Amino acid sequence: MHIKEVNPHFDDFLFDWEQKFQFLVGGYGSSKSYHVALKLILKLLSEKRTALVVREVYDTHRDSTFSLLEEIINELELDHKIRCMSSPMQIRFPNGSKIIFKGMDKPQKLKSIHNVSLIWLEECSEIKYEGFKELLGRLRHPSLRLHMILSTNPVGEDNWTFLHFFKDDRNKRLVLDDQDLYAKRTVIVKETFYHHSTADDNLFLPASYIEQLEEMKEYDPDLHRIAREGRFGVNGKRVLPQFEEWSHEAVMNAVKSIRKPIERVGMDFGFEDSYNAVVRMAVDHKNKYLYIYWQYYKNKMTDDRTAVELDEFKQSRELIIADSAEPKTIKYFKQLGFRMKGAKKFGGSRLANTKKIKRFKKIICSSNCPDVIRELKYLTYKEDKNGNIIPDDFKIDPHTFSAIWYGLDGYEVSDLKGGAVSVLK
Structure with missing residues (x-):
């Protein structure tokens, strides 16, 4: 040989x-x-x-x-x-x-x-x-x-x-x-x-x-x-390159230090292949930071079982802004005593919401939110046959991203050009 x-x-x-x-x-x-x-x-x-x-x-x-x-x-x-x-x-x-x-x-x-x-x-x-x-x-x-x-x-x-x-x-x-x-x-x-x-x-x-x-x-x-x-990483263009993962303690300390935090809760509905996703957020409007510090993420749950698991929201009377495509589900939760309303949807709202979230200087997520991290840290755009990104479509269906969209309904992040800002509390 x-x-x-x-x-x-x-x-x-x-x-x-x-x-x-x-x-x-x-x-x-x-x-x-x-x-x-x-x-x-x-x-x-x-x-x-x-x-x-x-x-x-x-x-x-x-x-x-x-x-x-x-x-x-x-x-x-x-x-x-x-x-x-x-x-x-x-x-x-x-x-x-x-x-x-x-x-x-x-x-x-x-x-x-x-x-x-x-x-x-x-x-x-x-x-x-x-x-x-x-x-x-x-x-x-x-x-x-x-x-x-x-x-x-x-x-x-x-x-x-x-x-x-x-x-x-x-x-x-x-x-x-x-x-x-x-x-x-x-x-x-x-x-x-x-x-x-x-x-x-x-x-x-x-x-x-x-x-x-x-x-x-x-x-x-x-x-x-x-x-x-020869290294693993993100294949494709990241949707949220400013996304960061912090320890839960560090996130909560940062939220407490915000002078006038804007607190929001968003919810996306799902059952079989998609998920019920709920996120609690706090916005530091002055610095244009978004903090995500609490999540709920489950599928194959009937509305009555989900309501039991989210009972703390009924007790706290926190407003949940949810997917308006499910008016029957929203009405059911309201009848149970939850404060819930549907987010506004319109032609192009998916792209508009994506652009809105991208305008935050930082998106900081608690380590206690593993599904938010999994979906958003490496979220990448889909591409067309010519290799161009599709700005309102992604390689996965990020349910927590939808929950963030809904939760921030009515809030606008000022863009880098210093455009007008409306904040609905």
Whole structure:
């Protein structure tokens, strides 16, 4: 076998099989996929195993994983021993090991797979979370240790790969702070080996390639973060770049220090797929700061059960400004003794409300409001087919954002040009 030179940053990864999961994230040209493919070949040469290589779409294997594995086999001068079969795609080793290729776009074909002890999920962020869990069930062997390798370029922090392997604020789950990985480059947490890489780790890249990656900083900062730095973050243009998360104590101290705070409560209605979302807010009108310090967020709740859980508002007689598209629900709450009214809606109100909230210099949210943080911290605009943002449409349906709109009905933030301001208390 021809000796193959590898990038030093991948030395430990190539021969480390202690953990069940190995998660590789990195920028463009970091050589992570190359070293995963080499690792697979070396393992299957030393042990008789069946390895499964998975991408979201089966047909993408031919020009990516299959051709990469075939290229490495040729470089190692093992093509006379290891057979690369193109129809159907399969790689067979002299000791009986084999690599098979599947796509999650043809899930029925996964059912015929048996005794798979090693799975590689290439571009795992493109695979659905349900698909990942399905593959976990296919990873089984009566005697061999089981391993799953996941490789990807970083995507948004709302992707399942980040939520599962790093942080899930909504479920208050922290496995590893991604900033720790960027600093240490390799980290082991329980059954997972984490590996971070950038183009700088690939000693075989031409300098011109890295220069191209650097140029992205000028015209596409988001892509630069992904491609050059290999870091998770926000994919797309953020709706509320001024959004900040503070401790609950810090938020409440700030609210108490406001000379004449404007206190508001907003509510969005939902049931099956959407949510009943209620937020308490305080506006510092002088500084143009919005504080969010209390939330209620539940779905599949009938109005009578919701009324019980929101009884404190009936007792305090706080005014709730709610979605006027649900007059029957508003009337029901009023009959129970709640102070509730509908927010004004008009053609273009969605865009007008979005622009209004964007005019706050700061939007500061209490750590006690996890669903507000989850929906708004990384809220991004949808884009049309030409890549232009749609200013009144978002990549998710942010129920807490709607609740804020309704709660601030009648209040106007002065714009930066010093326009007229009306404040209805």
